[in-house]
Amino acid sequence: MKDIMENAKKYFHSGYNCAEATLQAGADHFDLDCCTPAAAAAFGGGVSGRGHVCGAVTGTLMVIGLRYGRNGQTEDRDVAAAKARDLLDYVEGKYGSLMCRNLCHLDFSVTPKTSPEAMEARQEICTPLVMDLCQWQLENL
Numbered sequence: 001m002k003d004i005m006e007n008a009k010k011y012f013h014s015g016y017n018c019a020e021a022t023l024q025a026g027a028d029h030f031d032l033d034c035c036t037p038a039a040a041a042a043f044g045g046g047v048s049g050r051g052h053v054c055g056a057v058t059g060t061l062m063v064i065g066l067r068y069g070r071n072g073q074t075e076d077r078d079v080a081a082a083k084a085r086d087l088l089d090y091v092e093g094k095y096g097s098l099m100c101r102n103l104c105h106l107d108f109s110v111t112p113k114t115s116p117e118a119m120e121a122r123q124e125i126c127t128p129l130v131m132d133l134c135q136w137q138l139e140n141l
Helices: 003-013 018-029 037-042 055-068 079-095 100-104 116-141
Strands: none
Touching: 003 018, 003 116, 018 037, 018 055, 018 116, 037 055, 055 079, 055 116, 079 116, 100 116
8 A cells, every 4th residue: 555655655765756757656556558657748847847736646647547438439437537626626725726826835846955954845845745635646546
């Protein structure tokens, strides 16, 4: 059970962004063979560092799509949509926002990712959030 969270932390601390780490940890856990962290590369820092929707959220949304999404136009997408709503409700309820800039209290478009402030946010806010959303994956997917 802890493997997904430990893998997410390992990926995140080895240089993957939050979206890449949550996507790859979920893909590993659920044995989703079509996935690489490359699919999430542009989503870290709230979509390319712009502070929009948190990358850990978008990475988890990608796992939802891979597990419950449709592969054809006539297939049902209601399960994936319901799981996505559950995730978004969870994050907003627990953290008060889906937005990276609100969660981290930083603007990554002007704050270098190697700055002391960014490194502290990554350790104190992002790492626990990445692990929490992988825990959410375990419990809800």
